[in-house]
Amino acid sequence: MRSRLALRxxxxxxxxxxxxxxxxxxxxxxxxxxxxxxWDSLTTADAQHAFWLTIEMVAIAVPLNTVxxxxxxxxxVRQRFRGKALLNAAIDLPFAVSPVVIGLxxxxxxxxxxxxxxxxxxxxxxxxxxxxGMILATIFVSLPFxxxxxxxxxREIGTEQEQAAETLGxxxxxxxxxxxxxxxxxxxxYGVVLTTARALGEFGAVSIVSGKLSGQTETLTLLVENRFQxxxxxxxxxxxxxxxxxxxxxxxxxxxxxxxxxx
Amino acid sequence: MGIVVENVSKKFGDFVALEDVSLDVRxxxxxxxxxxxxxxxxxxxxxxxxxxxxxxxxxxxxxxDTTAVPARKRGVGFVFQHYAPFKHMTVxxxxxxxxxxxxxxxxxxxxxxxxxxxxxxxxxxxxxYPSQLSGGQRQRMALARALAVRPKVLLLxxxxxxxxxxxxxxxxxxxxxxxxxxxxxxxxxxxxxxEAMEVAEQIVVxxxxxxxxxxxxxxxxxxxxxxxxxxxIGPVAPxxxxxxxxxxxxxxxxxxxxxxxxxxxxxxxxxxxxxxEVKPEDGEDTWVQTTRDRAxxxxxxxxxxxxxxxxxxxxxxxxxAA
Numbered sequence: 001m002r003s004r005l006a007l008r009x010x011x012x013x014x015x016x017x018x019x020x021x022x023x024x025x026x027x028x029x030x031x032x033x034x035x036x037x038x039w040d041s042l043t044t045a046d047a048q049h050a051f052w053l054t055i056e057m058v059a060i061a062v063p064l065n066t067v068x069x070x071x072x073x074x075x076x077v078r079q080r081f082r083g084k085a086l087l088n089a090a091i092d093l094p095f096a097v098s099p100v101v102i103g104l105x106x107x108x109x110x111x112x113x114x115x116x117x118x119x120x121x122x123x124x125x126x127x128x129x130x131x132x133g134m135i136l137a138t139i140f141v142s143l144p145f146x147x148x149x150x151x152x153x154x155r156e157i158g159t160e161q162e163q164a165a166e167t168l169g170x171x172x173x174x175x176x177x178x179x180x181x182x183x184x185x186x187x188x189x190y191g192v193v194l195t196t197a198r199a200l201g202e203f204g205a206v207s208i209v210s211g212k213l214s215g216q217t218e219t220l221t222l223l224v225e226n227r228f229q230x231x232x233x234x235x236x237x238x239x240x241x242x243x244x245x246x247x248x249x250x251x252x253x254x255x256x257x258x259x260x261x262x263x
Numbered sequence: 264m265g266i267v268v269e270n271v272s273k274k275f276g277d278f279v280a281l282e283d284v285s286l287d288v289r290x291x292x293x294x295x296x297x298x299x300x301x302x303x304x305x306x307x308x309x310x311x312x313x314x315x316x317x318x319x320x321x322x323x324x325x326x327x328d329t330t331a332v333p334a335r336k337r338g339v340g341f342v343f344q345h346y347a348p349f350k351h352m353t354v355x356x357x358x359x360x361x362x363x364x365x366x367x368x369x370x371x372x373x374x375x376x377x378x379x380x381x382x383x384x385x386x387x388x389x390x391x392y393p394s395q396l397s398g399g400q401r402q403r404m405a406l407a408r409a410l411a412v413r414p415k416v417l418l419l420x421x422x423x424x425x426x427x428x429x430x431x432x433x434x435x436x437x438x439x440x441x442x443x444x445x446x447x448x449x450x451x452x453x454x455x456x457x458e459a460m461e462v463a464e465q466i467v468v469x470x471x472x473x474x475x476x477x478x479x480x481x482x483x484x485x486x487x488x489x490x491x492x493x494x495x496i497g498p499v500a501p502x503x504x505x506x507x508x509x510x511x512x513x514x515x516x517x518x519x520x521x522x523x524x525x526x527x528x529x530x531x532x533x534x535x536x537x538x539x540e541v542k543p544e545d546g547e548d549t550w551v552q553t554t555r556d557r558a559x560x561x562x563x564x565x566x567x568x569x570x571x572x573x574x575x576x577x578x579x580x581x582x583x584a585a
Contacts, residue, residue, distance in 0.1 A: 160343050160345065160347035161347050161348075161349055161350070163314055163334075163341075163343070163347065164341065164343060164347040164349070164405075164408075165349075165360065165364075166314070166333075166334045166335050167312060167313075167314070167334050167335065167337075167339060167340070167341040167409070168335075168360050168361035168364060168408070168409075168411075168412060169335045169336070169361055169364045169365060169412060170335060170360075170364050171335065174364060178360075179349060182351045183350065183351060
């Protein structure tokens with residue numbers, strides 16, 4: 001009994017000290033100069049722009065990675081081919097490689113003197129130091145989540161239900177939407193939540209490819225850093241609070257969506 | 264009509280699952296594919312369903328060559344070994360699935376589903392999910408789902424394999440009865456010879472991807488084509504160089520020309536059946552299956568000296584048995 005209590009105290013104490021306390025302090029400091037100051041710092045043009053830019057990146061990166069993630073998981077679980085192990089490893093690359101390196105890699109490809117960057121710039125398409133590059137970076141860093149959540153679920157459900165649907169006359173398309181997708185929906189949902197959280201919070205890769213132009217290529221995370229470096233502490237904390245609330249809402253929506261019988 | 268399989272072969276890598284298999288399943292019949300695991304019976308069933316593509320050979324269903332027809336257009340009903348219930352759907356939606364895919368009218372679907380659920384005795388379970396059903400109920404739901412689309416043939420993969428013994432017995436009788444009512448050409452896979460004998464009109468014995476023998480249950484028992492079939496279907500007892508059915512051995516209390524001298528080792532009373540384990544003077548130990556009345560008549564005791572004689576000609580000659 002005592003040892004179980006000790007174990008619980010360690011777990012809770014660790015979380016409190018390293019997670020809850022610092023995040024709580026951010027909330028506290030954000031309101032240090034009063035609610036008015038907090039509100040003012042969030043309603044500046046730059047802050048508004050940063051907020052909507054962040055939402056835009058999430059709105060593009062998350063659906064793309066969801067569709068790609070489900071397709072990729074299907075390929076990994078249901079098909080056998082040469083180089084499958086390689087593909088499997090490549091999917092984890094964004095986990096393994098530092099976001100800063102990812103940012104630099106994108107510049108090498110799409111930037112000036114880059115592999116296809118010059119051609120793009122000549123044709124009037126700016127990728128680096130612009131929104132497309134930031135979206136690419138966000139997609140890159142948040143790519144593995146849906147795949148990794150869906151693969152084990154697909155393995156677990158097996159192919160028998162799909163074959164049963166086939167013998168009952170369902171086309172591959174009907175089988176996917178009526179049988180496979182409902183069977184993996186909680187895996188997909190959890191993957192979407194993690195992808196969203198990652199896309200909201202991405203800093204390193206986006207920071208490198210954005211050029212950090214206030215009011216143009218500045219997301220919420222970049223805004224926090226910018227304000228912090230200009231000693232606008234209340235402003236930095238206020239933007240942080242918005243980020244934290246968005247993340248909490250994402251996680252909460254997952255728990256609300258989840259059926260009672262659980263995964 | 265019915266199903267005609269011609270010269271079908273199928274390999275999985277180096278493993279030969281089916282080797283030049285040809286088979287005729289009469290329209291409206293009830294056929295068992297019987298054999299040890301890995302013998303190719305499930306693969307043959309899946310080839311008929313179109314879930315597995317044969318390397319060579321043809322499958323004709325109801326007079327139509329379906330070898331190149333995908334499973335979804337073959338008009339077969341398939342019941343999987345573990346029933347493959349659609350877990351996120353209620354019993355009603357499971358059974359209605361094939362009809363919804365065929366875009367039938369709502370009223371028609373409802374009527375057919377009700378009819379089928381009555382047939383499989385699941386009327387009260389419409390709104391349950393598969394996880395809320397017992398194994399036997401899930402199996403019956405899978406059967407109703409397969410029958411809903413009025414398939415030309417019904418294929419069942421180890422239909423009783425995952426059920427406990429009592430439910431199994433019940434469902435066997437029920438399947439037989441259902442078949443008598445529906446007259447749909449039915450093929451089921453089993454590794455249990457008793458099950459095949461009890462349910463099927465025709466048994467196909469498969470081993471190592473080849474058909475060993477096809478025939479009515481009694482033919483297979485009385486006239487097995489070879490040693491494998493003899494051993495796989497029904498009990499066997501050795502006598503000298505030959506194999507016999509253990510009830511085809513007579514026990515004599517006095518010597519007689521051609522009879523083999525032996526000693527009684529154990530007498531096991533199993534109700535109506537009595538099993539006598541004997542040790543011949545030469546050759547391996549064997550046993551005789553006899554009735555309670557006959558054993559009483561003989562007054563057999565352990566250690567007693569007896570003589571064994573085949574009651575009729577052996578079903579398999581020694582050459583074939585070797």
